[in-house]
Amino acid sequence: MVGNGMAGVRTLEELLRIAPDLYEITVFGAEPHPNYNRILLSPVLAGEQTLADIVLNPLSWYDEHDITLHLGKKVVDVHRSRRIVVADDGTEAPYDRLLVATGSNPFILPLPGKDLAGVISYRDIADTNAMIETAKTHKHAVVIGGGLLGLEAANGLMLRGMSVTVVHIAPWLMERQLDEVAGNMLQKSLESRGLKFLIGAQTAALVGEETGPEGEPGPARGRVRAVRFKDGSEERADLVVMAAGIRPNTALAEKIGLHCSRGIVVNDTMQTITDGRIYAVGECAAHRGIAYGLVAPLFEQAKVCATHLGEFGIGRYLGSQTSTKLKVTGIDLFSAGDFAGGGESEEILLSDPYNSVYKKLVVKDDKLIGACLYGDTADGSWYFDMIREAKNIAQIRDQLMFGEQHLGDTGHAGNNRASAMADSAEVCGCNGVRKGTIVKAIREQGLFTLDEVRKCTKASGSCGSCTGLVEQILMATAGAGYTAAPKLKPVCGCTDANHQQVRDAIREQHLLTIAQVYEHLDWRTPNGCASCRPAVNYYLISTWPHEALDDPQSRFINERAHANIQKNGTFSVVPRMWAGETNSSELRRIADVVDKYKIPTVKVTGGQRIDLLGVKKEDLQAVWQDLGMPSGHAYGKTLRTVKTCVGSEWCRFGTQDSTRMGKELERDLWRMYAPHKVKLAVSGCPRNCAESGIKDVGVIGVDSGWEIYVAGNGGIKTDVAQFLCKVTTHQEVLDVSAAFLQLYREEGWYLERTVHYVGRVGLDHVKARVIDDVENQKRLFERLRFSLDGLPDPWFEHDKARVDVRQFEPIAI
């Protein structure tokens, strides 16, 4: 191998990996160093890293792989017919295959004075050391070229204490990697650090010092003194760094007769087109007319080349898209693809001068074709991947600018958030499921759907707020096998019908029993399951009140026993206290019941009631009887409570009688079954002590009447209720609240809270039916009245409420 640089050595590494014993390898390197990371010369110059830090392959590596290494020897000739390489010191080496990786040379402007002392390029360790040494003794530096390399050199020299001027002939910095806006932002930022710029200036000559300063033993004769421009002006310079670009180093190749055109011309296997025994990789090679100067494509070339050298004969190099990042600490800059835009393409722009952030995305035919980022480059590689894969971005176009993180929270596209999570990271907070557990279950049990993952791991099975994340993990782990959940899910595994289809069938076909529903909709199971039967039972009794019969055996235990089951199998009892108001005789009865039935815990609830916890099931009937208070329905998908503040009766700030309003609402609506629990609140003034903003229906008293808010939720995810309307009288509050709740009862899906129901149908849908259409409001109100009319209190009218009292009597042996 001729050339001991990054591309060549990477090729050897790849080759040794796939065919370790195929070749005896000899390497010639003109520099006296083992392979080092040329990209990191800038941090070395800037004093952030040392030379030792950037060595990629120490000498021991060459030893370990029995590679004969000739350092500091420049190959001057190759006898292609005899297959022998000759170095400048006369060293010879024979070859079967020759790899040319001579890299590139800096482009030295053909200026008068270019050979003066103190005029250097910026390419290797020697240049870097020269700059570091010069900075110790001299003050003024001029860098010619405001490209990537020039700016990195200028930054490094400045950090080493020199006063640096960058001369750049193009209208803005890094014109090949940045658009004008980003280029100007970059210039501003570098100027604020102390760099000076001469933009558009054309260098005419480098002026040497004929003699040292008078009377002093000045610097050596012939050292550069200044840069002179076409307009005659001069800029003082003790050091001139030429960073006006690089040219492929093809001197050797041309001498030995390899065809060169902007580099050594190679085919897709990295073989030179002239000599089948000779390959070329890296900056010296021209593939399809392009000589790449960035490391990623060179490594791709190395991989392809190695497979062919290794006689695997697979893989072709098809060219690369390249991206650019500037390695100046504290400046984030990224560009890739066709960032200039224009023509048929469209640009998405974000510009925040205050925070120095600028982003430009260039889109054409629903594909991202270019990106130029300044200030915030976190999503650079994400954009770059999309450019390379020519991914269709129509679906995510409106969110594209905000980056991958933004997308990761909601959609399927950003699966990297899931991939990036550690295995120990908790995914499902409800069930304490970690990512590793989910991944393991998916792998070991071959899961493909969200439902399967839910069943196996419980992840996302409770509140569901991590569903998106679980889907991403599933997608990342199961890959192509992943099955996205259908949009409208079936009620459960017993049927293909979804909730809306069941509701529609019950109404349209006038179905009255669960059996009829199952038959009509071809249920797969004879009597459903614990998921579908309660849903269907609710749909029947809410659609056909007083006609369809409630089925207690299709209700969850709480609604069957009219009490809340606790973890130890006992129950809790919450008697109704209208709007949270009670009195001495109720409290006395409660106290007596607690004593008599040895109830272990008495607790005030969040809904302004009293909870008796730990009641034995066989005591329930007697407890109800002794309390002599109505059922609080704290156990059901029903109206729970109407929370109120003290209101104008007592409160010195109160504007409305919220307690009375609350009692009226509660007496109107109690015993009302719904798709899910329903909570109300009434506050007597805008201070809102009853927290009406997070209730299914929240009422707030104002001077001129009442404001009604709906679809709030204080649960898993707090949702602020939305303003529905403002009314003046108590009766209007009752009418509107009842109409809204009846609409929810008729249209909501089982276990869907008002917040999700309104989110699904839209507030406008609700307003149109409940507020705008007064006749419809009335009909809704009347249907609710009809439904609730004559409904029994299950604590006292067991027969009428179809309470199976046998459940309270255990059989003793």
Place this chain on the structure above:
Amino acid sequence: MNDWKTICRVDDIPVLGARTVTRASGGDIAVFRTADDKVFALLDRCPHKGGPLSQGIVFGESVACPLHNWTIGLDDGCAAAPDVGCVQRFSVRVEDGAVALDLAELAQPVPVAA
């Protein structure tokens, strides 16, 4: 030797429901009735967290535990996949609509709660 003891009539158990049977030694027993009047008996203690299976929703030949919705097979007493665990089963005899349990079996010590 079986020692059958009639505890109730089939009709005393709700269809797709259960009754609880208490015994002096502790460890209630849940006696279930399916839609087609089959009767099963299990220890009234879910293998998961000890929930009272008698309070669950009965469907097919399974019951859903009221605490965390594990599905337990009435016939084998075992949790449906992916959950794992089994609860003790008891023999049941139904003759002329009378449900009987085996006193000898019931007299055996109650397993310690998990």
